[in-house]
Amino acid sequence: MAGFRLPGALCAVTNAIALDEGTLAVGATPAPGAIGASKPGLDPNDPEIRRHLKAIESLKEGQYTVKTLKAMRAAHASLLIDAAFEFGEHSKAVQLQRLTLKTLDGLIATTSYLETLPARSDSANARLAQLLDRAEKGGAGCPSLDQIREAVTGAINLEHSRQLLGGGEGSTVMPLVMRALDVTVKHHQQELHDLADKGLRNPDRVSDRQLQEAVATVLGDERQRQLLGGPPRDGEIQRSLRQAAQLQLRKRSLDLERAYDSGQESAVKETEKAYEAAKRELEHYGGVVGQAEVKAGTPRIVR
Numbered sequence: 001m002a003g004f005r006l007p008g009a010l011c012a013v014t015n016a017i018a019l020d021e022g023t024l025a026v027g028a029t030p031a032p033g034a035i036g037a038s039k040p041g042l043d044p045n046d047p048e049i050r051r052h053l054k055a056i057e058s059l060k061e062g063q064y065t066v067k068t069l070k071a072m073r074a075a076h077a078s079l080l081i082d083a084a085f086e087f088g089e090h091s092k093a094v095q096l097q098r099l100t101l102k103t104l105d106g107l108i109a110t111t112s113y114l115e116t117l118p119a120r121s122d123s124a125n126a127r128l129a130q131l132l133d134r135a136e137k138g139g140a141g142c143p144s145l146d147q148i149r150e151a152v153t154g155a156i157n158l159e160h161s162r163q164l165l166g167g168g169e170g171s172t173v174m175p176l177v178m179r180a181l182d183v184t185v186k187h188h189q190q191e192l193h194d195l196a197d198k199g200l201r202n203p204d205r206v207s208d209r210q211l212q213e214a215v216a217t218v219l220g221d222e223r224q225r226q227l228l229g230g231p232p233r234d235g236e237i238q239r240s241l242r243q244a245a246q247l248q249l250r251k252r253s254l255d256l257e258r259a260y261d262s263g264q265e266s267a268v269k270e271t272e273k274a275y276e277a278a279k280r281e282l283e284h285y286g287g288v289v290g291q292a293e294v295k296a297g298t299p300r301i302v303r
Contacts, residue, residue, distance in 0.1 A: 052096045056103050066111050073104040121158040121172070128155050128176050135183045145187060152180050174228070181225040185233075188217045189240045199247040203254055206247065215244050242285040249278040249289065 064072075080097035087093045128151040131143045159173040192214040199206035222237050252275040259271040279289050 046092075049092060049096065053099075056100055059100075059103055059107060064107070064111065066108060066115060069104055069108045069111060073101060073108065076100045076104065117158065117162055121155070121162055124151070124155040124158050125173055125176060127151055128173075128180070132176065132179045132183060136179075145184060148180050148183060152177060178225070178228060178230055181221065181228065181230065185218070185221040185225060188214070188221055189236065192218050192240050192244060196243040196247045200250060203247065203251045206251075208248075208251070211244055211247060215241065238285055242282065242287050245278065245282040245285050246287060249275070249282050249287075252278040 059072075076097055080094060080101065083091060083093035083097055128148075131148050131151050134141055135143055135148060155173045155176065195206055195210060195214050199211065218237065218240055222233065226232055252271070256268075256271045256275045259267045262268075282289060
């Protein structure tokens with residue numbers, strides 16, 4: 001419509017006409033470059049570039065604090081902005097500054113990790129020690145094996161990093177690992193004791209698989225403890241295995257009674273073999289089997 005305009009006074013604040021609409025940005029802009037030109041690479045034969053790359057590499061060899069590295073990064077970030085305005089986004093000056101910033105970012109991350117590593121390692125060891133104190137004390141508030149295992153894993157990982165990065169000689173976590181293994185062995189021994197005690201009262205309440213897994217766990221724990229330098233505890237392990245062998249013989253004795261009652265000769269022969277094997281295992285661990293007839297009841301077992 002001819003003569004149309006927004007109602008109200010001209011140059012009103014709410015309906016002001018944008019005088020710079022469609023013009024260049026009001027402010028400094030980067031130097032123009034060729035349209036469609038690809039980003040040039042850095043020529044390693046260029047003496048200036050070679051000197052700058054050598055200076056970047058020297059940063060990795062220096063011993064700088066995080067504070068110093070961050071100050072250097074701020075300075076190069078400012079140089080990057082200046083280079084972009086003066087020489088253009090694709091200039092070698094900008095590319096070199098970006099490469100410098102990338103190197104400094106990596107150094108800041110690595111140095112920050114190194115500076116906090118000792119404190120984090122000490123904190124992990126302290127947490128593990130507290131959990132072990134509570135576990136050794138027992139009672140209410142005793143941590144689970146999963147909590148101890150998680151704490152051991154975290155402490156070992158930090159110790160491994162500390163050793164790889166030259167954090168001194170000697171291990172600060174291994175004594176705690178040995179304590180954790182002791183706690184684990186005792187816990188699994190108690191589980192085996194409780195399982196065998198329940199089975200000796202009622203053999204049908206404990207399966208062969210449950211018993212075999214409990215025995216394998218105790219033996220595996222003890223083997224690992226000795227591989228890490230722990231003294232052998234043959235007496236304690238022997239008592240645990242003897243109790244498991246007592247239950248195993250009790251179960252085979254009941255199986256043999258059932259086989260006799262069934263009258264199946266093949267079943268009797270197989271069960272007799274299993275009974276004799278269980279008897280030899282008990283004798284191996286120091287148990288003594290009484291000379292009682294199987295048909296009359298479970299053989300008497302003497303510790």
